[in-house]
Amino acid sequence: MRRLTSPTTVGGVVGLVAAVVILGPALLPGLQLNYDMVFVPELGFGERTLGVDGAVPRAVPNDLVVAALSTVLPGWLVQKLLLVAVFVAAGAGAGSLLPGRRAAVAGALVACWNPWVAERLAIGHWGYLLGYATLFWVIRTAGRARRGEGAAGPLGVVMALAGLSGSTGAVLAVITATAVLLAGSRWPRAWRSWGWAMVVSVLVAASWWFPYLRSEASSSADSAGVTAFAARADTPWGMLGSVLTGGGIWNQASWFAERQNLLISGVALVAVLVACAVAWGDARVRSRPEYLGAAVAGLVGLVAAVAAGLPGGRELVSFVVLQVPGGGLVRDGQKFAALWMVAVSLAAGLAASRLAAASARRHAGRWLSGGLAVACGLLAVVTLPGLAAGAGGRWGSVDLPVDVTFVAERLEEAEPGAVAVLPWTQYRRYDWNDDRVVLDPWQRLLERDVRVNDALPLKDAVVAGEDPRAAEVTRALAAPGDDVLAALRAAGVRHVLLQTDQPGPTLTELQLADAELRIRTEDLQWWDLGDEGLAPARTASRVDHAGLWLAAAGLLLAVAGAAAGAVRRR
Template sequence: MLAGLGLAVTLLVLAPLAAPGYVLSYDMVFVPHQPWRAELVVPSDSLPRAVPLDALVSLASQVVPGWLVQRLVLVAVLLLATVGAGLLVPARHPVTRLVAAVGYAWTPYLAERLLIGHWGLLLAYASLPWLVSAVIRLRAGGRRALPLLVLAAVPAAVTPTGGLIALAGTVVLVPRRAGGRVGAAAVGLVLLLNAPWLVAAALTRADARTDPDGVAAFAARAENWSGALGALAGTGGIWNAQTTPVSRSSPLAPVATAVVLAVAVLGYRTLSRRWSGGLAHRLAGLAAGGFLLAALGVLPGLSGLLEWSVATVPGAGVLRDGQKFLVPYALLVAVGFALGVERLAEAAGRAGRVGAGAVLAGALVLPVVVLPDLAFGAAGRLRPVAYPADWNAVAARLDGRPGEVLSLPFGAYRAYPWNGGRTALDPLPRYVDADVLVDDTLWVGPSEVSGENPRAAQVRRVLATGAPVTATGVRWVVVQRVVGGHRVDPATLLGLREEYAGTDLTLYENPMAGG
């Protein structure tokens, strides 16, 4: 039943991906074959936000095409989340497991992170139920529990945030038996899974301190009359309004959240009885900590502390977008809600079988009714497209030819006509086998959040003076056709030699740059 439900949820959400092409949505950018470079493992001028994620995608795309890699990981997210939550809940009734499965797989958190393209983080979301299940086996003395726990943490550790969530979950949840040897081994192994990005962070030349303006820019955002904290309580509240489903603005959304939380509190009492050793309380503590991190940017006093931290403490910038850390909270709510529904169904069943069935059926469809626009690729917003032929042509001309590539207009994100004007991260750094310079400055509405790449900052200063691109020292320049009136001043291109001219991309070489 769980496997069938998982397939149904996956097909319902990812239906548009039955068409060929690539879904490009904010940070979710896949290309046909992502070239392998050392920068994917140890980025020299940027923070390791995509370590080891990009390296793994590059390796996978050497074996299978990028469009297939994208579909496999998105299917894995939905299937693992659905089945994992269903197996985790200590249910007496099989439908209770289905309620937990849908309650965890069909959430504002998943919808918003899917739209913003954080599929790596969603792997951590999908793996957490399996990690908790492994902890339960570990507490019961299962011989294979420790390898299963590490295996569950592997998908989470493909991004720094996911790795931290898995590490925190291991530290908080694992038992302290046999003089702490089991717990120490579990923590040590999960910490080892985080080593790739930790080592990369130690070796990069980028400043690990970040712009304090990013705290306000990335703080949780109100989606309806319940405010930012109400949005977080419903597992929503992402900072980017463009990646929020329209249904989240409904005045009834907070009412549904209140109902779910009330039933979840009822179910938590059952959970604490069925999980031995205080595991439910440990998960609740983990969830509370995640919720606090999510709310830091909007809580008076604490937001100022967070601003000081990100500007002073290297690596503290990972806390700016705190809504990411709602993963344990979302899991606790889903499991508690399912058990609360089970109790209500049992009470209704004493009055008649129809009453129990109605309670279970209503709880099963409630997440879909409240968030209908997650279906069919977030109401059609996740539609595959094909890269224009210019991309292959430019990639072929740059293959095997050294030198930095400057992507213009100078910015991190693009809105392409062939992508329906939808915003996406510039695919060029992943598409071509070269070091591509893009502006890592982020704009959140009118707010500018400075980047950390010193080379990008140097190029930005040169271009800001009105000097031509030749003064930056880059060898190649790719000018892209984008939506929104972003045009490259012809004076910027003075002194460049045109190598390729297409409808969507134009490639220039700087004769003044060395090979």
């Protein structure tokens, strides 16, 4: 019974309720497709999913996890479970770190209902969100390992899970574990636990760093991206004020209108500052490695998030992005505000706990002290009400049209050769998806080599793409008149999929006159360019798969470490 009312369980229930209220219509059967959130009915184990196709491995290994889960569950259900897991894990994790149920309610509410979560959901960064949710558990397991209350095994497992959420989750977890284990006074066992966590993290992360270092794309980052992806003010309180409250994402389309209101965002900012100040006054913050580590990691995250906006910061971030291998990870700096929001969630819980304790000392009664604690958490909700019900209907669930699945099935079985998807641009607005902007889904609908233009079109700029094979298609499409089809074949493209309901640079039927029209539906045309002069397909070598083997070794090591620790305790 005690477990059912523990802060961890209470936090998890708060997270579950938050998931239902926030996702709303997006939890109905069907796929939620918005911006970078692309799930398909059954994601296959193609080279892109495995991260061995030569492109920048952006969704590795999180797409691999989805592909594995999709072998037993439909894709839409996998998506819903992963999204709900974000909230339940974050809520339960926050609750597990806080003293008492009242603090757990406030902390879990802030952990689940804040601008960072809202804006990353809006832009579709589900992998980042899963990584964020694991951070609370990284803090918990690292804290226990440092105090010697538990072995480093569970920490290794959590680090592995964070790594499975993708590169961002892995980096955030490494910063968090380092801060919790090494901030303040250090003991040998803290170093041992840290070493274990790093070994597991580096091995699991090999699924993306190994192919990235082998990719030609690793040396082609565009400096325009540093400016485009720097944090911005989404409130009247400037960039720093916006990031302090968890917002400030660069993408204006992911902003929430109420944050532009001076009063609403002002209350949110004051609440964050007061919560931090009250929590800092709690002696436990400096004595418990969990709180101290969360505070240190939070400050690191805050500085990283606003770095590009500080004097000289843009030059520094540009240098890292352009010159340091893997430096592209810091291009979208605002994502590091996740670390700050973890700290703010715990601060809110601690502040609520202190408030409840102070009111109880004045004989205010259980209900009033409890109510005040919950009100602290509710401040997060009332300063961001637009997040409710799928962001007021911005997100929903849809089924793929029959012609899309029909063409996908036929194309999958077609003759060898890459598929180029036109119009030659990266984002779509389908009427069957209520015109939401979404990343082109065809690279996930098919297991074979699918080329989509990875240059990122913004309203006022284009950030150059990094996929060398997409660049080949870009050059082929620029070939003069009659040479286009031959140039495409020379780039390895045999099939052209034309989405006639989408705007952007495309080929006309006149230009495709020498190709064979295999299927025409209302919105899709599949053209076969033939195999004359078709460049042979590049297939991944055994060496390309080495990163995956290293990642598998990291997972096995993490599980074995946890099992060995459990056996020793018996």
